Amino acid sequence: MNETHEAPEAQDTDQAATYDVGAVETKWQRVWEDLQPFRADDDSPREKRYALTMFPYPSGDLHMGHAEVFALHDVVARYWWQRGYEVLNPMGFDSFGLPAENAAIRNDEHPDTYTRANIAKSIESCKKYAASFDWSRTFNTSDPTYYRWTQWLFLEFFKRGLAYRKNSPVNWCPVDQTVLANEQVVGGVCDRCGAEVTKKELTQWYFKITDYAQELLDGLDELEKTWPARVVTAQRNWIGRSEGAHVDFTIEGRDEPVTVYTTRPDTLFGATFMVVAADAALAGDLVTDEQREALEDYLLEVRKETEINRLSTDRPKTGVFLGVHATNPLTGTHIPVYAADYVLADYGTGAIMAVPGQDQRDWEFAQVFDLPVIRTVQPPADFDGDAFTGDGPAINSANDEIDLSGMGVAKAKSTTIAYLERQGLGRRTVNFRLRDWLLSRQRYWGAPIPIIHCSSCGEVPVPEDQLPVTLPMLRGADLKPKGTSPLGGAEEWVNVDCPTCGGPATRDTDTMDTFVDSSWYMFRYCSPHDDTQAFDSAKVDEWMPSNLYVGGVEHAVLHLLYGRFFTKVLNDMGLVHFREPWSAQLNQGFVINQGKKMSKSLGNGVDLGDQLGAFGVDAVRLTLVFAGPPEDDIDWANMSPDGSLRFLQRAWRLSGDVTSTPGADVSAGDPALRRTTARTVHDAGGLVEAYRFNVMVARVMELVNATRKAIDSGCGPADPAVREAVEAVAILLSLVAPYVAEEMWEKLGHEPTVARVGWPVVDEALLVEDSVTAVVQIQGKVRARLEVSPDITEADLEAAALGDEAVVRALDGKPVRKVIVKAPKLVNIVVEA
């Protein structure tokens, strides 16, 4: 039974014949290796398309998640090839990162050993999985030929003032022993290892992504049309634009005013105290000598709090009086200045005007410290809360020069800002939640930061002709995290001559966040082997922006924001000629099992290799594509890969039944089957373009069913319409199930590869039905169906409907009030109720 492909005559009559999945996979993998059907040609005259999928971290072999994303992505890439585009569909590896480093410590080896082994395994699995990647363009970010250019880009950013060092409290992961970017702290814990993140004062490198905050936000308006809503929303929330004002407060005994940021300048009359972030330098500047000790005690308390506790909003308010007073610029009142941890040092100016009447947090603080509350917005009569944050008429808001009384919040805001600007006391301001991107990491397996620190010259860039700064050879225990970078231990590597003055100097010992590596990899694929530049701008112009980016939604505010930022900088540098790298995006869901995320601790993991062994590559791919809309999660427990395999066997069996010869004239073939084929091919294209792959598969299943019926009880296997239908099935299936499609194509008497034969040509005339079913409704309920000509007139259709026996019976003599006719599909008869 398993050798059917070697005895075709025997099975042609056997309805239960099956093909040997394993043998077919081995056979075609070899053929494709020879043919290389998916090499992207830079010089092709065809229109170009760039299908990109997020490159994986090589943590081991491929798993179910990769299987899903590659299957979905491949439908589009293969579809584009069939439609005649030149398709760039590259794959590489994001190979710097912690797991390799941890494995190296465990196994007393170099991280590269682990990395290379996993990459080799993954490539082999991708090939078996029949993903249509162009392997001639592959690269790894941990290769010096790649990270040389990562370093070059860092230096370009540095030269433009977009990479800088500052001392600041940073997120510290006590387990991974490294700092983390804001984006990598989720709910107060490290998004990699789950440890509670603490704060640490360190001098670190940052990218000035905040310079691009407004543009990163504005760009989303256009991307919204082609990107998933959840990603656009997540980025908008993350950038967090707010509009308000800076207001200057004079401080007793100090020349410099303190500027606060507020979104509610209309409430300035109600500002009864001021709060400065306890950990901001400003707090230390303002505090009086009498209060200095109290502030320092308070700071110690604050630093003990974990990030998780600090984020909790129901925590009682704490703070300490700084011993100084500020002057409310509108009321002239002297208001006390406090330090508290509910004000953040790195948002706004690190200082706020507190308006307890209109802000719940300020209200709570005022209760604890017994501070006065002045309402400046009249709450509704039935209001029984604390602070009133809603809209309403201004009260208690007038002095000799300005009177807001009765104004709504919006009017009161603009009036106050105008006044402050006239008086030089403040100005309209836009503020962002987005912080600069902290890129230093105190770990080994990353791209070294190409800076040399010289006591007389400062931060000196490594000269371009000395790039790459390669990693010193460290292994095993040398890599153990000890709170400072392992690179610091390689003394010969660290100590160098200053490139500027020649004096003794040291290399920067931190490495870059691996998200730097992945922020520009999409450009590198356009000229992956160019050793003279990061990428060839002319080739990038040919291929980019990428037409589709498929990947996980977990990167909504990390990689996807960083990559957009890099593109904008590269555009400002004149290296690329667009400002968004990814025109369209598709996020696949997760593959889960029994309602839960797969995990080792739950023991509910599904091994991809086991599934491929049991059902074959095609059936697993088909199952993942057919499961539902691509962005939905797939619960593998609800799936039936054996059902998918049954369908593929059924489809394959058709190819053995066809008896007409290749190239037979189809024009005289069975018209009904020809119409079904034409309609299916026509609709399938639109469905793929709308990412509705599951429905596309359903339509192919219907075509297979119709063809089976035609062979067994219709026009018979010799009708050329049957050949036309089965050839269409093979081509459509080549997007999802490449092995069986190839096998069918061969059985139909053609040369490989079906993957590049082109989309089936549809005779437009066949898309016009010769009769349609018109539905007759009475009061919106279906009472009869009529077979009518598609070009029937409305009058004829109405007459036919009203004359129909079933309709007459259902009307039961009731008077007809109105008849709605939508020829040729529908008639709705409205009768007296």
Place this chain on the structure above:
RNA sequence: GCCGGGUUGGCGGAAUGGCAGACGCGAUGGUCUCAAACACCAUUGUCCGAGAGGGCGUGUGGGUUCGAAUCCCACACCCGGCACCA
């Protein structure tokens, strides 16, 4: 709290103003077989009915419309993002 997405048979899902449940899974009955597997055929939202046929039905309640799963309003629940961000 603010922002976004969702809720359709036993299950995954189709239908985006016009036949609710395409396609598939599962289930039940049958054909083939010594038997099973495979394959094939039939049935499969629910209620009433022998049947023909009919009633009800897309989270809940209202509305718009000749006609609503689809559009509008309110509510409930689920998922995701942001959150002591002033």
